[in-house]
Amino acid sequence: MAEIETLTAETAEQVEALxxxxxxxxxxxxxxxxxFRNVPAEMKREVGVRINELKxxxxxxxxxxxxxxxxxxxxxxxIDLSRTAYPIALGARHPLTIVKNEIVDIFSHLGxxxxxxPEVEDDWHVYSSMNxxxxxxxxDMQDTxxxxxxxxxxxxxxxxxxQARVMERNQPPIRxxxxxxxxxxEAISARAHCFFHQVEGLYIDRNVSFTDLKQVLLQFARExxxxxxxxxxxxxxxxxxxxxxEMDISCHLCxxxxxxxxxxxxxxxxxxCGMVDPAVLEANGIDSTVYxxxxxxMGIERITNLKYQVKDxxxxxxxxxxxxxxxxxxx
Ligand code: PHE
Numbered sequence: 219m220a221e222i223e224t225l226t227a228e229t230a231e232q233v234e235a236l237x238x239x240x241x242x243x244x245x246x247x248x249x250x251x252x253x254f255r256n257v258p259a260e261m262k263r264e265v266g267v268r269i270n271e272l273k274x275x276x277x278x279x280x281x282x283x284x285x286x287x288x289x290x291x292x293x294x295x296x297i298d299l300s301r302t303a304y305p306i307a308l309g310a311r312h313p314l315t316i317v318k319n320e321i322v323d324i325f326s327h328l329g330x331x332x333x334x335x336p337e338v339e340d341d342w343h344v345y346s347s348m349n350x351x352x353x354x355x356x357x358d359m360q361d362t363x364x365x366x367x368x369x370x371x372x373x374x375x376x377x378x379x380x381q382a383r384v385m386e387r388n389q390p391p392i393r394x395x396x397x398x399x400x401x402x403x404e405a406i407s408a409r410a411h412c413f414f415h416q417v418e419g420l421y422i423d424r425n426v427s428f429t430d431l432k433q434v435l436l437q438f439a440r441e442x443x444x445x446x447x448x449x450x451x452x453x454x455x456x457x458x459x460x461x462x463x464e465m466d467i468s469c470h471l472c473x474x475x476x477x478x479x480x481x482x483x484x485x486x487x488x489x490x491c492g493m494v495d496p497a498v499l500e501a502n503g504i505d506s507t508v509y510x511x512x513x514x515x516m517g518i519e520r521i522t523n524l525k526y527q528v529k530d531x532x533x534x535x536x537x538x539x540x541x542x543x544x545x546x547x548x549x
Contacts, residue, residue, distance in 0.1 A: 222275050225283065233283045240276040247273045310546040314415055314534055317522045318397050321417050324441045325395040328434060330419060333394040335380035337401070341370050343379040347386075347501045348458040363401050363412075373401035377418040378458060381513060384420065385502035390509045391423040397518070408530040415518035420494070422504065422511030428461070428493060431512035435465055435491065442521070443470045450485060459492025459513055470524070479527075486524060489516035 222240070227233045240246050250269050257265045311319075322332060335343070345357055356362070356375065365371040380396035397417045404410045421430070432451065439447045448468040456462045466487050469480035476482040491514035496506035519531055526545075528534070533541050 227283045313545045330395040333396045335383045339374040343382045347382040349497045350457045377416045381420045418515040420513045426510045458498045460495045462492035
């Protein structure tokens with residue numbers, strides 16, 4: 219009995235051999251049946267019961283082995299053991315994340331720390347504290363998304379709101395870099411979107427000058443676009459900086475000679491900047507007779523377009539894996 223319970227087999231042929239050995243015409247069970255004749259009459263009943271038990275046990279065991287062998291054989295047939303495990307297809311970071319990390323990295327090496335703020339903001343942090351007059355066109359519904367029923371609650375239209383939040387909680391020296399998503403009420407096309415991403419920088423201390431700003435931006439441009447990159451600053455206007463400027467870099471595709479990418483000017487615009495307007499310092503609780511500062515802001519999509527020549531802004535939010543997969547190597 220114990221012998222039958224421990225029978226094993228790996229293949230269908232081995233199971234068949236066991237069946238013949240125990241249950242076949244000349245098998246052990248039949249041998250016992252043949253000897254039954256010689257069993258003394260008074261023991262016939264007990265021996266008969268035992269032989270039948272043995273036969274049932276053997277049948278059950280062999281049936282179980284048959285099933286085991288059949289299932290392992292089909293399971294191995296479904297697994298392709300010769301298939302290689304590598305390379306496993308890895309995901310890629312989003313191109314905007316790659317470029318954002320690169321920008322933040324460059325500025326953190328220059329001593330800037332990361333600051334972030336809410337995307338749903340109030341008018342004060344986005345506009346009033348940043349010296350926007352009450353009738354400034356940027357406050358218009360054409361530009362700003364309002365949260366329904368709350369004329370004061372809006373989706374931030376620039377990351378300058380984070381500057382305000384940092385200034386209201388800290389006294390100089392302040393040196394922060396603020397990346398984040400911003401929203402503007404624009405029709406979606408290849409060149410505009412209702413949301414995009416910015417990185418803003420703010421530095422406030424005693425004796426901060428325009429020269430400091432220019433030096434930091436030159437350093438950034440060279441680390442981002444290559445050692446031979448030139449910069450130029452053109453006068454501009456922002457409510458929160460005075461003086462204000464826009465910065466161009468020498469076109470890194472043609473090296474400044476002029477091509478279709480830079481519209482044959484040799485320069486491409488990459489950011490806005492300027493000295494923080496004293497009115498902004500005062501509005502945010504910083505003494506403008508003691509401190510000065512600079513600020514700059516850039517669109518991450520724009521920098522990414524310059525680096526990777528992405529022609530259509532919509533590609534960044536469509537999640538087409540064929541597009542996203544192209545950035546695996548840049549991770
Ligand atoms: N906030 C400005 C914009 O959204 C960019 C900027 C930031 C300009 C800081 C100057 C200084 O266009």
